[in-house]
Every structure is written in C-alpha cells, then in structure tokens.
Amino acid sequence: MTMEASAEPVLEQADGKVAAKPVRRRIRPRDVRWIRAAAELAGTFLICAVIYLSYSFGQLVMGQPSVALPVLGTALTYLVVTAMLGGVSGGHFNPAVTVAAMFTSQISMVDGLIYIVAQVIGAIGAGAVAIALIPVSKSVPDRTWLMFSVNGFSGGSPAAATLSQQHIAFGAPMAIVTELIGCIIVVAAAITTLRSDGRARRNHALYTGLAYGVGALVTYPITCSGLNPARSTGIAIFAQSKHMSVSPISQLWLFWICPLLAASLVALVIIMTSIITDNMAMRAIGAATDAQPEAQAQVDAFAPSVQTQAGEDTQASAPVQNPAAAGTATPADAKAQTVDVSALSDVDADEDAVAPVEAGTIPDLQVKPLHTASEKEDGDEEPTDKPAEE
Known part of the structure; x- marks a missing residue:
C-alpha cells in the first residue's frame, strides 16, 4: 500500500499521532475596512481632544485671546495626526472630506458611511475627555472655558463679548460665507492629495495641515473655527447642558451644512474637470487617427512617381560595369x-x-x-x- 506525499507539512507528536496542521490566517478586505475605520476613529479623537483643550486652556490662561494660537495649534495637530495615520485610512478625519471622496469614487459608499460614524464617535469621545478635564469653580464656570472651543455665531461667537459693546455681531450670513470658504480650502487640499484608490500621497499631511491653518485663520474670530462637522458635534453635545449663552445644538446645523456643501462643490469641480480633460484627450486621439489614413494615402500616391523618376535617373546615369557588354552598346x-x-x-x-x-x-x-x-x-x-x- 502506497501513500502519496502531501505538499503541506505534517506535524507529528511524540506519541506518533498526527498533530493539527498550522492554519495561516489571511487578512480579508472586511478586516482591512475595520482597521481603516479604527484609524479614523483614533485620529479624529486625537485631533479633537487637542483642539478642545488647546482652545480652552490656551486662550483663557493667556488672558488676552489671540488668533495665532488656534491657527498654529490646528495646523500642527492635523499635520501630525495625518502623518501618523494617513497611510492607514487615507487621513480624512472629517466627514466633509469623506463625502467628497465618496462623490469622486475615491472611497466606496459603505466605507464612507463607516468612516463618518467612526469620526463622529471619536469626536464625541474627545468631547467627553475635554469636559472631564476642565477645572470648574464658582468664579470660573464651565461656559467660561467652553466659549473658546464651542462653535457658534452671533451670540455664540468667541468675539461676541467684544462686539456687543459696539452693538454689532457676526450673524449667520457672515458665518456661512466664512465657513464655506474655509471648508472649500480644506476639502480641496485633502481630496487633491489623495490617490484614485483613496490612499494618501506623500504631501497629503503637509497640505492638509496648511489648509486647516488657513481655514482657522479665516473662521476662528467669527465661528471659533468649525471646518469639521465631527469636531463641532463632539463638543456641542456636552456643552449643551453647561448654560451657554446660546444653545450649541441649535446652531449646529450651520457647521454641518457648510462643510457638506463645500464637499459637494469641490467634488463637482473635480468631476467636471475630469470630464473635460477626458473629452479633450479623446478628440486629440480621434484627430490623430483620422489624419493617419490621409497621410498614408498621400504617401502611397506620391511613392510611384518618386520611384519612376528615381528609376529613370538611375538608368540615365548608371555606367556600364561589364566590359563584355560594351560591344552590344546601343x-x-x-x-x-x-x-x-x-x-x-x-x-x-x-x-x-x-x-x-x-x-x-x-x-x-x-x-x-x-x-x-x-x-x-x-x-x-x-x-x-x-x-x-x-
């Protein structure tokens, strides 16, 4: 009785029994999807936690609020976290960027929805940590800390106390315009530095950080720099019960509509540009294809006359090479x-x-x-x- 050799190794124990074969676990696409979602959750948590704490502690401790600290802190935070986790998930950390990537087919719809849920969960976790770490006393209540980190406009703007003395305020129209401009810059910089399959390019972290810095420079005095629906939601949920001058949840709609509208506009421009570029390329290829038969026909029509003339010139100028044929000269x-x-x-x-x-x-x-x-x-x-x- 013969036994065929098996290509797979067989492990034998000391008592002669055959041990179980080693099983190699392969990473399935579903596992990769959840790994990317976990990277988005962790990255959004880190970004939002740093922004909440730096905006609150930095501005209040300094005594004189300044735009330089929020701008620099936002830019460096997004740059560092995107460089850390951008190679895993693409470095979105913003529902607006994910929506634009879904429209441009850089990420699937299912993965995009999972990304958005993970980002919101990460921001909510960061908001809970920030509320837990804020020191509170009778002279310094919660709202004193949160007024520099909660997004809002009009009475909820970080400059509301200063502007109210002059009887002016940053209303909803100005907040919409500034948030829309800042979100367009952020989404455009993030989407154009992603590959067609959603992977981040080498300069993705740098351009994303610079874009958030520019966006914060424009929006912080007016809306406390939203630019990210998840970031706005995470702190608004916990600040709702802290007796703020304006309800953060009531103004949260603006910080979702503006980023999503900016994402749609950026995706539309990218799609239209791609269509126009493809049409121009197809026309150029078609013109070259149509011109090729005409050029070949001209060459074919010109070739016989050239060959005939060349033959006549050769016959007229060719000397007699065979001496024996000299007697039969014409x-x-x-x-x-x-x-x-x-x-x-x-x-x-x-x-x-x-x-x-x-x-x-x-x-x-x-x-x-x-x-x-x-x-x-x-x-x-x-x-x-x-x-x-x-």
Whole structure:
C-alpha cells in the first residue's frame, strides 16, 4: 500500500499521532475596512481632544485671546495626526472630506458611511475627555472655558463679548460665507492629495495641515473655527447642558451644512474637470487617427512617381560595369563615345571614319587646342548628329 506525499507539512507528536496542521490566517478586505475605520476613529479623537483643550486652556490662561494660537495649534495637530495615520485610512478625519471622496469614487459608499460614524464617535469621545478635564469653580464656570472651543455665531461667537459693546455681531450670513470658504480650502487640499484608490500621497499631511491653518485663520474670530462637522458635534453635545449663552445644538446645523456643501462643490469641480480633460484627450486621439489614413494615402500616391523618376535617373546615369557588354552598346552610347573622341581630336571626319574603340582599351589621342569661333566659321561644319551635351 502506497501513500502519496502531501505538499503541506505534517506535524507529528511524540506519541506518533498526527498533530493539527498550522492554519495561516489571511487578512480579508472586511478586516482591512475595520482597521481603516479604527484609524479614523483614533485620529479624529486625537485631533479633537487637542483642539478642545488647546482652545480652552490656551486662550483663557493667556488672558488676552489671540488668533495665532488656534491657527498654529490646528495646523500642527492635523499635520501630525495625518502623518501618523494617513497611510492607514487615507487621513480624512472629517466627514466633509469623506463625502467628497465618496462623490469622486475615491472611497466606496459603505466605507464612507463607516468612516463618518467612526469620526463622529471619536469626536464625541474627545468631547467627553475635554469636559472631564476642565477645572470648574464658582468664579470660573464651565461656559467660561467652553466659549473658546464651542462653535457658534452671533451670540455664540468667541468675539461676541467684544462686539456687543459696539452693538454689532457676526450673524449667520457672515458665518456661512466664512465657513464655506474655509471648508472649500480644506476639502480641496485633502481630496487633491489623495490617490484614485483613496490612499494618501506623500504631501497629503503637509497640505492638509496648511489648509486647516488657513481655514482657522479665516473662521476662528467669527465661528471659533468649525471646518469639521465631527469636531463641532463632539463638543456641542456636552456643552449643551453647561448654560451657554446660546444653545450649541441649535446652531449646529450651520457647521454641518457648510462643510457638506463645500464637499459637494469641490467634488463637482473635480468631476467636471475630469470630464473635460477626458473629452479633450479623446478628440486629440480621434484627430490623430483620422489624419493617419490621409497621410498614408498621400504617401502611397506620391511613392510611384518618386520611384519612376528615381528609376529613370538611375538608368540615365548608371555606367556600364561589364566590359563584355560594351560591344552590344546601343547606338546612342556609340554616338556619345564618338562625340567624345571627335571633340578632343583636330581631325574632322564623319562618324563612319572614326575607328571603333575596343572594349577595355583607351585610344591614343593627340589633344590639341580647340578651334575658336572664327575657325569654326571658316572650317568644316560640326557633325549634325552630335547630341546636346548635358
């Protein structure tokens, strides 16, 4: 009885029994999807936690609120976290960026929805941590800390206390315009630095961080720099019960509509640009394809005439290479030889009087000065059958 050898290794135990074969676990696409979602959750948590704490502690401790700290902190936070986790998930960390990637087919709809849920969960977790770490006293309540980190407009703007003394306020129209401009910059920088399959390019982290810095520079004095629906939602949920001057949940709609509208506009521009570019490329290819048969037809029509002319020139200028064939020369060749001899000789004779030249020999010729024009008038006439010299 024979046994066929197995390609897979068989492990034997000490008692002679066959042990179980090792199983190699392969990573399935579903597992990769959840790994990316976990990276988005962790990245959004880190970003939002740093923004909440730095905005609250930095502005209040400094005493004099400044735009430089939020701008620098936002830019560096997004840059560092995107460089850390961007290679895993693509570095969205923003529902607006994910929506734009869904519209441009850089991520599937299912993965996009999972990304958005993970981002919101991460932001909510960061908001819970920030609320837990804020020190509270009777003289410094929660709202004193949160007014610099909760997004809002009009009465909820970080500049509301200063502007109210001048009887002016940053209303909803100004908040919509500034948030829309800032979100367009952020989404455009993030989407254009992603590959067609959703992976981040080398410069994705740098351009994303710079874009968030520019967006924060424009929006922080007016809306406390939203630019990210998840970031706005995470802190608004916990600030709702902290007796803020304006309910954060009631103004949260603006910080979802503006980013999603910006994502739609950026995706529309990218799609239209791609369509126009593809049409121009197809027209160029079609023009080149149509011009190729015409050029080939012209070449084919011109080739026979060129070949005929080249054949005639070759026949007229080709010398006799075979000495044995000299005796069978045509009358035209014989006349040409006679003309050459008579032109060098001072003896004027008819064609019949010229001695034939043997093939392969050079006749002895006595070269004398040619006759002048006056001598030709007095002398004998030149042979009439002399062909015109070329």
